[in-house]
Amino acid sequence: MVDIATRVHDHNWKIDPIVRSLIDTDFYKLLMCQSVFRNRADAQVTFSLINRSKAIRLADLIDEGELREQLDHIRTLSLSRGESTWLRGNTFYGKRQMFSSDFMEWFENLRLPPYTLEKRDGQYELTFEGSWPEVMLWEIPALAVLMELRSRAVLHGMGKFELQVLYARAMTKLWEKIETLRGLPDLRIADFGTRRRHSFLWQDWCVQAMQEGLAEKFVGTSNCLIAMRRDIEAIGTNAHELPMIYSALADTDDELRQAPYRVLADWQAEHDGNLRIILPDTYGSQGFLDHAPDWLPGWTGIRIDSGDPAEGAEMAINWWRARGEDPREKLVIFSDGLDVDKITELHQRFAGRVKVSFGWGTLLTNDFRGLVADDALAPFSLVCKAVAANGRPTVKLSDNPNKAMGPADEIARYKRVFDIGRQQAIDLVV
Structure with a gap:
């Protein structure tokens, strides 16, 4: 079993990159990506980082150069032969060949598209724009990078x-x-x-x-x-x-x-x-x-x-x-x-x-609550969401208004169209 403490202490990002593979992602992302590839591949979509926990000032904690190194590393990744074989030949949910040959050929040639990164008011504004099947695959690795860099910043200097x-x-x-x-x-x-x-x-x-x-x-x-x-x-x-x-x-x-x-x-x-x-x-x-x-x-x-x-x-x-x-x-x-x-x-x-x-x-x-001073490793609510499609803003209403997102006028329109009545706000845990 890996000695995590030693790996963290002796950390060298070229040996331990945060994201090691394009399949270091959630399975639903690949299922959705194939559906999008088949049905809406021409849609142009923008994803953006959203920190719901404003008190966590990520741009003050995380070095911009290190963040760019990790993001640039992800753009060099492609499927290995073993990963491709696993996706093509494994049985998922009782079904063989879950992923079609045309989708796999596209995925095997994929490199993630460019990103835009800026600092503003103690936060990072990280956005991805391009064809929907490509940019959607940035969501999970981008979040993983930000979360782990925050962990590394807190742990830096510990013996x-x-x-x-x-x-x-x-x-x-x-x-x-x-x-x-x-x-x-x-x-x-x-x-x-x-x-x-x-x-x-x-x-x-x-x-x-x-x-x-x-x-x-x-x-x-x-x-x-x-x-x-x-x-x-x-x-x-x-x-x-x-x-x-x-x-x-x-x-x-x-x-x-x-x-x-x-x-x-x-x-x-x-x-x-x-x-x-x-x-x-x-x-x-x-x-x-x-x-x-x-x-x-x-x-x-x-x-x-x-x-x-x-x-x-x-x-x-x-x-x-x-x-x-x-x-x-x-x-x-x-x-x-x-x-x-x-x-x-x-x-x-x-x-x-x-x-x-x-x-x-x-x-x-990620439950390190109460384990370091000032509870500096407590989890927080960070998301990366689709914010626009073909130039139009997206909206999410949710069953918890604290998770809602989108421009005020569009939120009002969606509430009218979907007949959303009064909702009860629930504090976000993560």
């Missing part, structure tokens, strides 16, 4: 023994969580922690700990590189990016209203089984479900990613019942701000009522 003690405490903290989860019958849990991890080495350690500590209850990781190296399942379906951009490309209010369902119609044409997971909250879950087409309740399940998770699951159960479906045969995936207490609470509440699974993110791969 080897101090680092060993720090990581020993963090390992103990995680193992105690695993021991608690081990007691939950029929638990299904996956690592969703790539985008806001403490570091690549730490995420890899966390995955190994989950493998050993939870055995068959640990069902896989969202990280493709770790899934390949550790011979475990790559987990992921789709994200808010698809309806946000489809909606921005809509020409009329009626097309806008139908855009989230158009996304899923395109998805259904490609995928079946456990990849047919609904993410309903981009423009409010209740309205989305109320106006859903008749074919959608037959999908396998729903992912709850904002708002009160218990309320979201109850909403899904009621919707399935009203549409003649048996909730006990459906899957609910919880993935927002999870930690052990919330996982335990949700598991106990919904066991036997629906099939339950958990995508455990930041508080799996």
Whole structure:
């Protein structure tokens, strides 16, 4: 097993680059990229870094030169022969050849496009512009770089023994969580922690700990590189990016209203089984479900990613019942701000009522709370979102207004089109 403290102490970025591979990314990104490649490859999209935790002044913590070195390194990466073979030949979600030959040929020749980086008011403004299939693959590595550089800045100057003690405490903290989860019958849990991890080495350690500590209850990781190296399942379906951009490309209010369902119609044409997971909250879950087409309740399940998770699951159960479906045969995936207490609470509440699974993110791969002075390693809310498509701004409303984004006039329009009523704000954990 890697001695993380020694690697951190003896750090040389050419030996330990933050992003080691184009598949050091979340599996859902590659699934969505193939869908975009087939259906909307000509869309011109802008992604931008958004730090929701303004008190964390990243530009004051992270050296601009080091940030550029890491980003420039990512632009040199391409698929290795082994990575290409794994993507082409592995079985994902029970399906061989998940990725088509034309998509793989494109991906094998891909180099990520240029970026724009500026400093403003203690923050970095990092943007990516270009064709949608290319720029979307910047999101996860860009976040991983910023998160790990922040970790390295905090750890800089610590001695080897101090680092060993720090990581020993963090390992103990995680193992105690695993021991608690081990007691939950029929638990299904996956690592969703790539985008806001403490570091690549730490995420890899966390995955190994989950493998050993939870055995068959640990069902896989969202990280493709770790899934390949550790011979475990790559987990992921789709994200808010698809309806946000489809909606921005809509020409009329009626097309806008139908855009989230158009996304899923395109998805259904490609995928079946456990990849047919609904993410309903981009423009409010209740309205989305109320106006859903008749074919959608037959999908396998729903992912709850904002708002009160218990309320979201109850909403899904009621919707399935009203549409003649048996909730006990459906899957609910919880993935927002999870930690052990919330996982335990949700598991106990919904066991036997629906099939339950958990995508455990930041508080799996980046929980160093209370382990350094001033809590300087506490996780924070950093995202990289599509902010424009073909020159039009994107909008996200969510079930939690604290996660909403977009220009005020467009937010007002989307609230009108999607009939968004009063929403309850919930503090962001991560």
